[in-house]
Amino acid sequence: MRSHTLIPALLLLGSLTSACAHGTSEPPVTAADGARPGASPSPARTVDPSKIKGLEIVSDSSENGSCPFATSYPDVPGAEAMTAAMKKDVERQLATFRSGACAGSADGRDLNISHEFLVASGDVLGVRLTTQDHSSASSGRSTRTYWYDGKAGAYRTPPGLVAGGSRDALIAALKDRLKGREGVNPAALDDTFSDPVSGASVLDDMDFTAGGALRVTFDRGEVGVPAAGAYTVVLPEETVTPWLSGFGKRAQRQTMRPSRSLDLGAPHVPAPAVPTHTASGDDDTDCKKVKCIALTFDDGPAVPETSTLLTHLARYKARVTFFTVGQSVAAHPDLVRAEAKAGHEIGNHSWNHPDLTRLTPQQIASQLNRTSAAIKAATGRTPTLFRPPYGAINNTVRTATTLSPVLWDVDTEDWKYRDPAKVARTVITKAQPNDVVLLHDIHATSVAAVPEILRTLTARGYHFVTVSHLRATL
Numbered sequence: 001m002r003s004h005t006l007i008p009a010l011l012l013l014g015s016l017t018s019a020c021a022h023g024t025s026e027p028p029v030t031a032a033d034g035a036r037p038g039a040s041p042s043p044a045r046t047v048d049p050s051k052i053k054g055l056e057i058v059s060d061s062s063e064n065g066s067c068p069f070a071t072s073y074p075d076v077p078g079a080e081a082m083t084a085a086m087k088k089d090v091e092r093q094l095a096t097f098r099s100g101a102c103a104g105s106a107d108g109r110d111l112n113i114s115h116e117f118l119v120a121s122g123d124v125l126g127v128r129l130t131t132q133d134h135s136s137a138s139s140g141r142s143t144r145t146y147w148y149d150g151k152a153g154a155y156r157t158p159p160g161l162v163a164g165g166s167r168d169a170l171i172a173a174l175k176d177r178l179k180g181r182e183g184v185n186p187a188a189l190d191d192t193f194s195d196p197v198s199g200a201s202v203l204d205d206m207d208f209t210a211g212g213a214l215r216v217t218f219d220r221g222e223v224g225v226p227a228a229g230a231y232t233v234v235l236p237e238e239t240v241t242p243w244l245s246g247f248g249k250r251a252q253r254q255t256m257r258p259s260r261s262l263d264l265g266a267p268h269v270p271a272p273a274v275p276t277h278t279a280s281g282d283d284d285t286d287c288k289k290v291k292c293i294a295l296t297f298d299d300g301p302a303v304p305e306t307s308t309l310l311t312h313l314a315r316y317k318a319r320v321t322f323f324t325v326g327q328s329v330a331a332h333p334d335l336v337r338a339e340a341k342a343g344h345e346i347g348n349h350s351w352n353h354p355d356l357t358r359l360t361p362q363q364i365a366s367q368l369n370r371t372s373a374a375i376k377a378a379t380g381r382t383p384t385l386f387r388p389p390y391g392a393i394n395n396t397v398r399t400a401t402t403l404s405p406v407l408w409d410v411d412t413e414d415w416k417y418r419d420p421a422k423v424a425r426t427v428i429t430k431a432q433p434n435d436v437v438l439l440h441d442i443h444a445t446s447v448a449a450v451p452e453i454l455r456t457l458t459a460r461g462y463h464f465v466t467v468s469h470l471r472a473t474l
Contacts (some may be wrong), residue, residue: 016457045210045255046309047117049331052076052262054269056303057115057328058087058241059442062415067388068136069094070299070353072327078264079125079148081155086129088144091275093098093131100135109135110390114327116350118207121258123150123265124251126207132354141230142219143205149247150264156247158206163215166243171199171472174216183228192223208255214244258367259397272303274334277314285463287473291433294470295320295453296408297441298349298387301328301335309447310342316454318464319343321387322441323406326351326371333378340379345466348372348403356400357392364400371404385467406467408438414446418419423449428456434474436467 048053051233054077061070071094073086084260090113097111109218111133118126127147132141147156162170171193193199205217218224218231237252244252287290300306300322313320313434322339324346329336340346350356350367368386376382386403393405410430414423423446427437465473 002299021164023438027087030292036353041387045119047120047258049074049117049120050333052117052120052331053271054164054266055331057331058083059299059302059325059328060332061299061440063413064102064416067097067109069097069113070389071111071113072252072325072352073115073129074117074127074260074331076120076125076148076264077269078150078266079155082125082127082146082148085155086127089129093133097133097135110355111135111360112352112354116147116327119251119258120254121254122250122261123263124148124247124254125150125262125264126255128205128207134355134358136394140220141299143217143230145205147247147251148264149250150262152247153249153265155348157200157204159200159203161206161245161248161251162240162243163245163248169236170240170243173239177233177235178223178231181224181228181231183224184231186388189223202349208252209234210251210256212241212256214240214252217252224446264297272332273307275307275314275338275342277310277338277342279319279341282470283319283343283465285465285469287465287470287474290463291461292465292470292473293431293433293457294436294465294467295350295370295439295450296323296347296387296406296436296467297326297439297446298323298443299323299328299353301332302442303335305444305447306332306335306339306441308337308444309441309450310344312447312450312454313344313464314342314463315451316458318454319345319346319466319469320464321385321406321467323346323347323349323385324371324375325349325353326367326374329371329378333374336375336378341379345385345468346375346381346383347406347467348375348383348388351390354389355392356388356397357394360394361400364397368401368403392469406436409435410437412437412439412442412446413437416448418443418445420445420448420452424452424456427453431457431462433462434470436470 029473043468052296056075057072058075059072071090073090075083113129113131116128120127127146128143130143145158149156175189178189204221207215209215212472216233220226221232223231233270322344348368351370356364372383385406387406390408412423412426
């Protein structure tokens with residue numbers, strides 16, 4: 001857990017409304033096809049991940065104060081080879097981060113790996129992973145795209161979008177558009193692309209715009225001096241279409257004119273169970289007269305963990321607060337609706353779990369507003385509470401939003417101890433009346449601890465209420 005003095009959660013009061021807007025967490029500095037750094041490349045179509053049948057978001061996080069991290073990537077039925085490639089890359093980056101940045105004890109280092117869908121249509125799946133590494137040895141932000149060819153049943157790297165005989169033409173076009181840009185050394189550029197290994201390694205982020213152009217993104221320091229940031233080259237549809245492989249043409253077509261569904265040939269696509277528990281009216285618990293406690297669950301929703309948790313809570317008529325991550329809300333709005341229908345409170349935990357204190361006010365607002373919009377779309381209600389990832393909050397964060405911040409009184413450290421008995425014991429032994437307890441519903445072990453927590457504390461006279469109810473009745 002980040003080292004800070006835990007301000008009692010009930011004292012962190014604020015305004016209870018939020019505006020909704022769209023945005024990204026930390027956009028790269030880009031130079032699009034001959035434009036100056038900072039120009040915006042042609043947009044891509046937005047993919048609705050809730051339409052992807054059987055989708056699971058593989059998430060993990062650590063709130064170790066010296067090296068916190070949060071990672072996520074999608075697992076789509078039928079694209080197991082692509083999922084394995086993403087898993088391997090995420091685990092490699094985590095291992096590097098832990099052995100490097102986490103070897104010391106100083107704060108100020110964190111790793112964030114988030115995902116977005118480029119296309120999920122017909123027999124084509126495309127995903128981009130974005131890494132933000134604030135360790136001292138890192139260049140910062142990097143991106144990588146992953147492709148799956150459902151027709152061939154094969155994972156494709158970005159160069160697979162281009163036919164083998166056309167890659168020289170592609171490289172020549174990229175070099176032509178990069179030369180002359182501020183920060184690009186032509187000799188170094190020639191060296192990069194003359195070597196097959198280094199040339200292939202920098203072609204690791206390729207996708208299509210809504211108009212069919214091929215967009216190639218180079219991370220900071222790959223083709224220019226680091227100070228110049230990232231570069232993006234956009235090659236027009238008429239130029240690149242003759243160069244594309246058969247799969248590349250299908251990926252281009254599905255990006256431009258998406259099919260209504262995704263079919264990667266999976267033999268069986270499970271339909272996740274969504275609980276249908278319904279709350280019986282408003283909670284009339286008076287926390288001035290009885291012992292109350294607010295259990296809170298971060299980082300979800302998750303399949304199948306959140307569904308299981310909702311069933312446990314319904315058995316004891318317990319109400320809790322979920323601090324949800326926007327990219328997972330977008331993937332599983334049905335679970336968020338189920339949470340709200342069961343009488344639970346839905347709070348905002350940012351779009352992809354960055355350390356908000358590292359962002360500009362505009363980026364903070366984007367993280368929170370985009371998530372609030374997703375929650376409202378799922379439930380019909382705009383959240384009033386937010387929990388800053390890692391508990392990291394400062395005046396910049398507070399003034400960037402009208403949401404009311406919530407920290408905690410009891411930290412189970414369930415991200416560290418994947419042991420249901422230990423997690424349950426921590427809550428049972430540490431909890432006091434009116435405490436806010438931190439748990440995570442992305443961990444099956446944490447969900448498995450809940451029945452014992454509910455059973456034991458109920459026997460001791462505790463009532464399980466939401467954070468807002470606890471605040472309102474004290």
